[in-house]
Amino acid sequence: MNRYWGDLHNHCGITYGYGSLKHALDRAKSHLDFCAVTGHAMWPDIPERNEETAFVVDFHRRGFQKLYDHWEEVRHTIAEANTEDFITFQAYEMHSSLYGDHHIVTPDDSLPLIYRDSPAQLLHDSGCDGITVAHHIGYTPGYRGINWDLYDPAVTPLIEVCSKHGCGMSETAPYPYYHNMGPRDSRCTVYEGLKRGFHFGFVGSTDHHAGYPGSYGDGKLAVLAESKTRSAIWDGLKNRRTYAVTGDRIKCDFSVDGHLMGSIVPLTSPRHQISYRVEGCANIDKIVIYRNLNPIHIAEGLTMMPKSEDNRYKIRIEMGWGNNEQELFPWKGRIRVSDGQILEAEPCFRGRSVLAPSASQDVSQDNINEIDNRILSISDDSVSWQCFTVKNPSPVQPQTCAVIAEIQGSRDTVVEIEINGHCRRTSIGELCRYGYSEHMKPYHSQAYKVHTAVSCSQYTAENSFTDEWEGPAFYHMEVAQTNQQWAFVSPIFFE
Ligand SMILES: [Zn+2]
Structure with a gap:
């Protein structure tokens, strides 16, 4: 199985988001393998319109109508964008106070835009081979958080566990909710659904509202599929061979008794062989394997020290800062190595950050x-x-872009890093001791940071062990890096 990266939930100007669909698809193609663009379509139990709710009700209704009026065009554009290099899915979103928000996703280009009261009715009456995905599930019940009492895993086999809204895994998960829709409620978490015995897979997506699918740091998913085709990726989604990441493309392999992530298999033995391999993009903080939500294996990052035989390194170059709020600051960068080889370059690029319309924002910003x-x-x-890049909205909210290069070589490998004309020659060994930063102008300046290089023993880990357990069990894996980037890997269920 190969690993493909995508975003199944994001918005642009086809409804009440910003930015054209064309640019959104261009952005998606430039750094993702697959994508769905989910226009806001309906909110069957929208709050009653009164003086206080007028703005919210009106912008939603206008957005829904906009999608409805242009649905044929949107659907056609998405269908046309599906090629050998880049896979698209048809999709749109249903808000629901009662069920929590969902988006319908299908490979069927004939998806009709219809209005229904529940995700199950919507999926059934669409007539498509589709799924719905529940998203930002952690909100207050009745306030668009998930309603586990009405949840149906046959309709909703995937749960979006992290996005721009935050992370809904558990009460103690990283990235609690701070959107104006309110706090994360401990009754509406992923762990609660798993405790109730539901079987589902984990995905991440951005829920970006300014047409930048896959924008770094907002959430993405990996799917395991045989090939980069619509049918193969669809098979991976339907069978929950997925995992969520918050930002960095952490490579996770996880199996129990040879069954891949997302599998639901009959229980035949109380002995389970658990195997994992993780290749991170920064120092690993910890890897935890859970059985029935109890940690049974922890790989501790503090013990992952560089080894003398290490021959792969990751160098992250991060660009941004400054005081340019609207205007884009341009960056050009290059890394050259001698006596070494560049194995891979991971883009960590962001779009402008918008989560929902506000009364003060101009919605006609197609560009x-x-x-x-x-x-x-x-x-x-x-x-x-x-x-x-544009400036960081606050000191704890980065809006930077980065590139991570993986280099095969030794500590003596010479690296030449050139950013906007600033050039420095150094060695991997030196970069393992110190990174460095530089500013573009004297004050409130755009700047870049070459992070301290990470040695492969610090970002890779693998293990295999046996677990003895009588009775039903499900196993899942969570990976944390020291830079606050996480992966949440779908469970394997034995029943
Ligand atoms: Zn959304």
Whole structure:
């Protein structure tokens, strides 16, 4: 199975988001393998319109109508965008106070836009081979958090566990909710659904509202599929061979008795062989394997020290800061190595951050997502890119872009890093001791940071062990990196 990266839940100007659909698809193609764009379509139990709710009710209704009026065009554009290099799915979103929000996703280009009261009715009456995905599940019950009492895993086999809203895994999970929709409620978490015995897979997506699918740091999913085709990726989604990441593309392999993540299998033995392999993008903080939500195996990052035989390293170059609120600041970067080889370059690019319309924002910004962030070229000894950044909205909310290069070599491998004309030659050994930062101007400046290099023993881990347990069990894995990036890997269920 191969690993493909995508975003199944994001918004743009086809409803009450911002930015054109064309730019959204261009952005998605530039750094993802697959994507669905989920126009806001309906809210069957929308609050009654009165003086206080007028703004919210009106912008939703206008957005729903906009999607309805242009549905044929949207559907056609999404269908046309599906190619050999980039896979699309048809989708749209249902808000629901009663059921919690869901989006319908299907590979069927004939998906009709119809209005129904529940995710199950919507899916059934669409006539498509589809699923619904529950998202931002952690909100207050009745206030668009998930309603586990009405949950049906046959309709909703995937739960979006993290997005721009935050993380809904559990009461103690990272990224609690701070959107104006309110706090994370401990009754509406992923753990609660698993405790109730439901079987579902984990996905992440951005829920971006300015047309930048896959925007770094907002959530993404990996799907395990045989090939990069619509049918193969669809098979992976339907069978829950998925996991969620908050930002970094952490490579996770996880199996129990040879069954892949998301499997639901009959219980035949009380002995289970658990195997995992993790390749992170920064220092691993911890890897935890849970049986029935109890931790049974912990790999501790503090014990993962560089080894003398290490021959792979990751260098992260992060760009941004400054005081440019609206105007994009351009970056051009390049890494060149001698006596080494560039194995991979991971883009960590962001769009402008918008989560929902506000009364003060202009909605006619079709170009808000015309941001041509790209890896320009990659070869054995060189990688180059361009990206554009705006200032961080607050000191604890980064809006930076980054590129992570994995380099095969030794500590003596020479690395030349050139960012906007600032060039420095150094060695991997030196970068393992210190990273560095530079500013573009004297004050309130855009800046970049070359992070301290990470050695492969610090970002990779694998293990295999046996667990003895009588009775039904499900196993899942969570991975944390020291840079606050996480992966949540779908459970394997024995029943
Ligand atoms: Zn949404």
